[in-house]
Amino acid sequence: MRFFEDIEIGARRELGSFTFTAELIKRFAAQFDPQRFHLDEEAGRNSLFGGLAASGWHVGSVCMKLLVADGQRQASEAAARGEKIAVWGPSPGFRELRWIRPVLAGDTISYASEVETLRTSEKRPEWGILQARNSGTNQRGEPVFSLLATAFVPRRNAA
Amino acid sequence: MMTLTFEDFKLGHFGTFGPRHVTREEILAFAAEFDPQPMHLDEEAASRSMLKGLSGSGWHLCSIMMRMMFDGFIGRTASLGSPGVNELRWLAPLRPGDDLTLDVEVAEARVSRSRPETGIVTFKGVIRNADGQVLCDMVSPIIVGRATGVMAEQGR
Numbered sequence: 001m002r003f004f005e006d007i008e009i010g011a012r013r014e015l016g017s018f019t020f021t022a023e024l025i026k027r028f029a030a031q032f033d034p035q036r037f038h039l040d041e042e043a044g045r046n047s048l049f050g051g052l053a054a055s056g057w058h059v060g061s062v063c064m065k066l067l068v069a070d071g072q073r074q075a076s077e078a079a080a081r082g083e084k085i086a087v088w089g090p091s092p093g094f095r096e097l098r099w100i101r102p103v104l105a106g107d108t109i110s111y112a113s114e115v116e117t118l119r120t121s122e123k124r125p126e127w128g129i130l131q132a133r134n135s136g137t138n139q140r141g142e143p144v145f146s147l148l149a150t151a152f153v154p155r156r157n158a159a
Numbered sequence: 160m161m162t163l164t165f166e167d168f169k170l171g172h173f174g175t176f177g178p179r180h181v182t183r184e185e186i187l188a189f190a191a192e193f194d195p196q197p198m199h200l201d202e203e204a205a206s207r208s209m210l211k212g213l214s215g216s217g218w219h220l221c222s223i224m225m226r227m228m229f230d231g232f233i234g235r236t237a238s239l240g241s242p243g244v245n246e247l248r249w250l251a252p253l254r255p256g257d258d259l260t261l262d263v264e265v266a267e268a269r270v271s272r273s274r275p276e277t278g279i280v281t282f283k284g285v286i287r288n289a290d291g292q293v294l295c296d297m298v299s300p301i302i303v304g305r306a307t308g309v310m311a312e313q314g315r
Contacts, residue, residue, distance in 0.1 A: 032222040034229060035238060048239050048302070056241060057225050061193040061218040068195055089209045090198065091217060093248035099241065127209075147244075152209065 002074060003086040003156040004128030007115055015066040015111040020054045022105035028058040041105070049102035056099040059109070059145050063134050066111045089127060089152030097147040101138070109136040109144060116148065120155075127152045163236040164306040165278030168265045173282070176231030176261040178289070179223060181215065183255035189219040215253035220295050224286055227261040237304030239277060245298040251288075258289045266298060270305070277302050 022041070029038035033055035036043035044052035075085045103109060117131040130153045136145035190199035194216035197204030205213040253259075267281040281300045287293050 028222075032226045034226075035233065035240075037240070053240075055222075055225070056243075057218070057222045061216075061222065064216070064218045065193045065195075087197075087208075090214075090252075091249060093217075093246070094244070095246045097244035097247070099243050 002078075002153075003084075004118070004120075004130070004153045005156045006086075007118060007130065007153065009115050009118060012112060012114040013070055015063075015070045015113060017108050017110040018062045018066065019108045020058070020062075020103050020105065022052055025052060025054045025058065025105055028061075029055050033057055044104075049104065051102070051104040053102040053104055054107075056097075056145075059099065059103050059136060060097070060147070062109070063111050063136060063145065063147075067113060067134065070113075084156075086154050086156075089154065091149060091151045094147045094149045097145075099145060101142055101144045103136075103138070103144055107144075108139045110138075111136045111145075113149075121152070124152070126155055128155055129153070161235075163232060163303075165237075165268065165270070165280065165303045166306050167236075168268050168278075168280045168303065170265050170268065173263045173265050174231060176227050176263065178258040178260050179227055181223065181253065181255070181257045181259060183213070186213070186215040186219065186253070186255055189222070190216050193218055210252045212252070213255060215255075217249045217253075217295070220249070220253045220286065221247065221297075223259065224261060224284055224295065224297065227259070227286075228263065228282075228284065231261065231263065233301070236301075239302040239304060241299055241301045243299065245281075245300070247295065247297040247299075249295055251292050251294045253294055254288070257294075259294070260287050260289075261285070262287070267300075271302065274302075276305055276307070278305055279303075 037047035038055050041052045113132045113134045115132050119129050121127045130151050132149050138144050198208040199216050202213050262285045264283045266283045271277045279300050280303050284297045286295045
């Protein structure tokens, strides 16, 4: 992960992709969101989604998974260069989450993150506050998911 | 059991659901799969983090809130899915052993212009721990079938 001072507005990271198999969709749904269109192919086909669809919370949780993996990659690259590693803080929340199109069984979603705003924190001078638009696109290039996330990012001088 | 339709959601407080007990094991399992940051997995690293102790992933808390909404009412509602979340705030950490309560309020309810056989009900959900501390709140619309449309569906 990078420090606040090293991040620029507009910077975009490709986070990698994830295939939502029917098995994974049903496993997540059985635990957290057992609406029939997330559990059963036929119920999915008869729904607005038109097929077995992943829970929106599954789509969002996978975005988090790939964000963390990307952060770990950046941290090990920084360590290999002998640089200090920035450990990011927690997130106070997000806005404007859109489940734009259904994620159906077999879809492969590519996720990306783009920095939209950066500001310093008056209450916590050792932290900066970043807003990033995290998004997902399916194998046909259609947007399926988007949100504006907020995160605390450590400042270099405080580390 | 009667299916809840658009007409059943009146503005104001709708219900209180839970409690839902959250174990350390499920916090660690969710974090390992979806959010393997040290503050969600490792006591020692978590004690040095801004949250000062092991905490559950925010996405885990969201997913638990979804399940509490399903068990509370969505499972017996003519729900057609949700287009998104207007705003979600993580206000305090989810801790191992927490007993969560969910309060649901109907903030807005209107008939859909593009699909008049459905309505859009905007819910505000607030999750609290046993001490009454708010961990998370969320405003999210859900598409719900209207009574006439659902009756036609069931009569098919």
